[in-house]
Every structure is written in C-alpha cells, then in structure tokens.
Amino acid sequence: xxxxxxxxxxxxxxxxxxxxxxxxxxxxxxxxxxxxxxxxxxxxxxxxxxxxxxxxxxxxxxxxxxxxxxxxxxxxxxxxxxxxxxxxxxxxxxxxxxxxxxxxxxxxxxxxxxxxxxxxxxxxxxxxxxxxxxxxxxxxxxxxxxxxxxxxxxxxxxxxxxxxxxxxxxxxxxxxxxxxxxxxxxxxxxxxxxxxxxxxxxxxxxxxxxxxxxxxxxxxxxxxxxxxxxxxxxxxxxxxxxxxxxxxxxxxxxxxxxxxxxxxxxxxxxxxxxxxxxxxxxxxxxxxxxxxxxxxxxxxxxxxxxxxxxxxxxxxxxxxxxxxxxxxxxxxxxxxxxxxxxxxxxxxxxxxxxxxxxxxxxxxxxxxxxxxxxxxxxxxxxxxxxxxxxxxxxxxxxxxxxxxxxxxxxxxxxxxxxxxxxxx
Numbered sequence: 506x507x508x509x510x511x512x513x514x515x516x517x518x519x520x521x522x523x524x525x526x527x528x529x530x531x532x533x534x535x536x537x538x539x540x541x542x543x544x545x546x547x548x549x550x551x552x553x554x555x556x557x558x559x560x561x562x563x564x565x566x567x568x569x570x571x572x573x574x575x576x577x578x579x580x581x582x583x584x585x586x587x588x589x590x591x592x593x594x595x596x597x598x599x600x601x602x603x604x605x606x607x608x609x610x611x612x613x614x615x616x617x618x619x620x621x622x623x624x625x626x627x628x629x630x631x632x633x634x635x636x637x638x639x640x641x642x643x644x645x646x647x648x649x650x651x652x653x654x655x656x657x658x659x660x661x662x663x664x665x666x667x668x669x670x671x672x673x674x675x676x677x678x679x680x681x682x683x684x685x686x687x688x689x690x691x692x693x694x695x696x697x698x699x700x701x702x703x704x705x706x707x708x709x710x711x712x713x714x715x716x717x718x719x720x721x722x723x724x725x726x727x728x729x730x731x732x733x734x735x736x737x738x739x740x741x742x743x744x745x746x747x748x749x750x751x752x753x754x755x756x757x758x759x760x761x762x763x764x765x766x767x768x769x770x771x772x773x774x775x776x777x778x779x780x781x782x783x784x785x786x787x788x789x790x791x792x793x794x795x796x797x798x799x800x801x802x803x804x805x806x807x808x809x810x811x812x813x814x815x816x817x818x819x820x821x822x823x824x825x826x827x828x829x830x831x832x833x834x835x836x837x838x839x840x841x842x843x844x845x846x847x848x849x850x851x852x853x854x855x856x857x858x859x860x861x862x863x864x865x866x867x868x869x870x871x872x873x874x875x876x877x878x879x880x881x882x883x884x885x886x887x888x889x890x891x892x893x894x895x896x897x898x899x900x901x902x903x904x905x906x907x908x909x910x911x912x913x914x915x916x917x918x919x920x921x922x923x924x925x926x927x928x929x
Contacts, residue, residue, distance in 0.1 A: 516885075517541050519911060520757035522735045522748060522771065524548070526556035526711075526897050527889050528763035529718045530904025536725035538908045544727060545748070545755060547734035547767070556897060558788045558863035560810035560821040561711040562801055563635055563898045565628040565676050566651060566703035568621040569667065570873025571824075571893055572611040588840030590808035594827025600769075601827065604780045607871035607928060619922070620874060624895075625674055626918045627902050632707060634901035642721075644714040645814055651706035652686060652802040654697045654848050660806045661699045668701045677704040693798040694851045700802075708801040710814040711897055730755075735764070738774045738886075745775070745886045759885045759911055766829050766866045768876075768890040772925075775883050779876065780928050781891060783829045784869040787838050787862050788821035790814075795851050807844035820845060824867075824894070831864045838862045869893045877906060877923040887911070888925045 517540050521528045524546025532542045546552075583589035593605070639646035655661035661680075668678035679702045681689065686700035722729060737749040738760075747756045748771075762768050766783040773779070794817070801812040809822040822841045825834060845852045870876060870891035880886040889907055892899050909916050 516758040518757045519759050519761065520545065520748060520755050521761045521763060523763035523765060524729060525765055526715060526900035527903050529722055530900040531761055531763055531889060531907040532722045532727050533718060534904040534908035535911055536722065536727050538912045540911060542727040543755060544722065544729045545733040545735055546729060546731050548731065550731040556715050557712050558865050559711055559897055560819060561709050561812045561814060561897065562651065562810060563632050563707040564895065565625060565632060565705045566671065567895055568624045568674065568676060569617055570620045570624065572608050572871060572873040573617050574612055574614055576612050577609060587836040588843065590823050592825045596827060601782065604782050604871045607780055611872040616872060621674055623922055625676055627899055630917060631899050631902035632705065634905060642717045644717050645710035646707065648707045649800045650702055650704045652689060652800050653701040653805050654686065654695065654802050655699055655805045656697050656847055657806060658698050664701045664805050690798050690800045693796045693849055695848060696850045697848060708812050735771060738771055740775055740883065743882060744884055761887045761889060761907060763889045765890060766868045768868065768888060772880065772888060775880065775886065777880055777926060780871045782826050782869050783866040784893060785825040785864055785866055786821060787823050787841060787864050788819055789857055789860050789862050790817050790819045791856060791860065792817050794818040795856060804844055804848050809841050809844050826869065829866055833862055833864055867893050867896060875899060875923055876925045877903060877920055878910060878925050881926040
C-alpha cells in the first residue's frame with residue numbers, strides 16, 4: 506500500500522465535535538461526500554440539546570443580523586424589565602466585554618447591508634435542502650410561510666419597512682391588515698393590527714428532524730459516540746492530532762468543532778480567542794392547546810415564536826446573554842406566557858399550569874453571523890458555530906458548506922464574511 510494512499514485514507518477520517526444540528530448536518534453531508542465520520546456528542550443518547558426544544562422554524566425572513574441599528578438602545582431599555590425578551594447578565598468578564606464592544610461596533614446600517622444578501626442565500630439554500638430531505642422522511646415539514654404578527658400600529662409600520670427590504674432582495678413578503686391576517690390562519694383567534702406574511706418560511710418538528718438525521722448518519726456508516734464531552738485538543742506542528750474526553754482519545758485526519766457554546770473554549774487551546782456568548786432561550790409546549798394555528802408565527806413586539814407541531818403548539822422566546830448555565834429564570838418565562846393572550850386572546854396564563862419550560866443555549870457571535878470555515882494556523886481544523894437563533898434554519902446549508910470545505914470543493918456562495926478568525 507503506497508504512502509500516498511495511506512495519507513489520503515487518514516485525511517478522509519473526520520472527527521466532528523458536537524452532535525447538535527450543525528454537527529449532525531456536517532456529518533451527514535461529509536458522509537455523502539465519501540468521508541469517514543465520527544461524531545462526538547457530550548449528551549447521553551436520547552439526551553437534550555439546543556437543537557431539540559427550539560421553535561423549529563426555517564426563516565429566509567431573518568436576513569437582518571442580530572447586530573443591527575437600534576439593538577443597543579432597545580437592549581438597554583429591556584435590561585430594566587425582568588420579563589423582557591432580551592437581557593445581558595452583568596458580570597466581570599473580559600470575554601463578555603470584548604463581545605459587547607464588537608457587537609456595538611457591528612450594529613450599523615453598513616453591516617446590515619453587507620450581511621443581508623448572504624443570510625438570504627444561506628437560508629434559501631437551507632430551505633431547499635430541508636425540502637430535499639423531507640421528500641424522503643416525515644419530520645413535520647410544512648411550507649405555509651410565517652406570520653409576523655403585530656399588536657400595534659407602530660409595530661406594523663416597522664415590520665412593513667422590513668417587508669419592503671425583503672422584497673428588494675428577493676424574499677417574498679406581503680403586508681396584511683387584521684382581516685387579512687385572520688383569513689390567512691382562521692384556526693386561531695387573533696387580536697392584532699396586522700401582519701407580514703413571509704411566504705418562503707417553513708416549519709418542522711425539530712425533535713423528529715434530529716432523530717431522523719441521527720439515523721441517516723448511522724445508515725451512511727457514520728459513528729455517533731454519546732456521553733463524550735471533549736475537553737482537550739491535542740495539537741503539534743500546526744496540526745490537530747486528536748481530541749480527548751477524559752482518558753479517551755479520538756484521532757482523525759481532519760476535525761470539525763461544532764460544539765455550540767462550548768466551541769470557544771476548545772479553540773482557545775489552539776490559540777484562537779473566538780468571541781462567542783451563550784444566549785439562553787426558553788420554550789413551552791402545549792400538548793392540547795385551546796386553538797391550533799396552521800402557520801408558524803412570531804409576535805413582533807414580544808419577540809415570541811409560535812409553532813404548531815402535529816397536535817402540539819410550541820411557544821419560544823427570550824435571548825438571555827451571559828454564562829452557560831441552563832437554570833430557568835421564571836420571570837423571563839412568565840414574560841413569554843404573559844404576552845400570549847395579547848395576540849391570541851383565547852389563551853390564558855392558566856393554560857400553562859404544570860407545563861415545564863425547556864431551556865437551551867444558543868451560540869451567539871457579536872456580529873450576528875455564523876462562524877464557518879478553517880481555523881487559521883491549524884491545517885486540519887475547522888469550526889462551525891455562532892448561528893444564534895438560526896441554528897436549525899441554517900443546519901443543512903452549514904453541513905453542505907462544511908462538506909465542501911472538507912473535500913476541497915468550491916462553496917456555492919462566497920463565505921469569507923463567515924471566517925472563523927475574522928475578529929483576529
């Protein structure tokens with residue numbers, strides 16, 4: 506056997522750190538490209554992850570990054586409200602201070618203008634890939650669009666401006682009055698001024714999708730190791746040799762760190778200080794709701810997402826930045842519950858008695874764009890994280906792009922703005 510063949514065989518062995526939607530999608534498309542893949546997942550088999558309890562939305566409508574004009578002022582106002590949809594937990598942390606400064610620097614019209622086309626392209630391609638996957642599997646895929654529901658004239662005016670921007674870049678959006686919104690989804694009683702209907706948005710059941718994605722990875726010959734929290738990256742001479750979890754070592758030819766909020770800690774071991782914060786979100790699922798909408802929707806002013814999943818209805822919201830603990834902030838959960846009857850008057854707070862909230866940690870970059878690509882200074886190390894609220898939505902396209910990078914193919918769209926080392 507030639508040394509060239511042995512080297513190529515070693516290169517084809519890929520270790521993916523992280524078994525959430527980004528890691529699994531990377532594994533799936535890498536396997537389809539002919540690579541050998543092992544996925545290391547920190548949770549036990551059947552355990553929870555940020556990819557399971559989310560709102561399950563695929564959102565071409567989300568072409569404006571989190572770092573946008575007005576977010577700083579809005580965030581400062583919300584800081585004073587314990588039930589608000591956004592909160593930064595104050596603490597003495599140089600990493601948080603750096604992240605906040607970069608967020609401030611990126612919250613500009615120029616950044617939005619430079620980012621919106623790429624976010625559109627990524628989400629539309631991911632939507633296409635989801636539809637392709639749904640043609641072979643049933644995970645509750647629904648192509649009815651999304652309603653951005655507004656309970657105030659001011660809110661509707663603001664969303665109408667966003668809808669105009671959407672149309673300018675080819676994202677289909679229609680502004681509706683109250684009657685038009687009600688006609689779009691007659692199965693739920695609304696109290697709104699109007700809505701914007703984003704026709705290309707879709708929704709699914711994330712738990713079912715994740716389960717099927719795991720099965721596909723195994724069917725294609727991939728290995729998933731559960732209960733393996735990676736705590737060490739072993740490198741030498743500008744190459745990663747292995748990753749370790751306690752006493753266990755996992756060798757490979759190439760490594761992809763897709764560990765969500767834990768990615769930054771691992772990359773620090775190879776000299777990269779990745780600006781990344783955990784953004785905690787919550788969801789509550791009603792198994793027998795008083796009404797069941799046909800479409801997914803977002804309460805525009807309250808920042809709460811609503812998704813029908815089979816006979817259940819999920820409500821998700823908040824962005825609580827600071828720390829990696831999954832403890833439940835009951836005031837913020839109450840803020841979600843309290844907002845629901847403002848828009849859907851048939852619902853009441855009592856409907857949620859006994860419903861246990863779910864919490865997940867989203868990896869948030871300071872410019873609202875994912876990190877995706879090679880890690881500078883390490884010839885065989887890649888990273889994929891920082892998707893914030895769009896982790897599920899951008900899962901398949903991220904997996905496809907990572908597979909392209911691993912096999913040397915040219916990505917379908919330039920991704921230089923997503924470079925892992927873009928903040929130095």
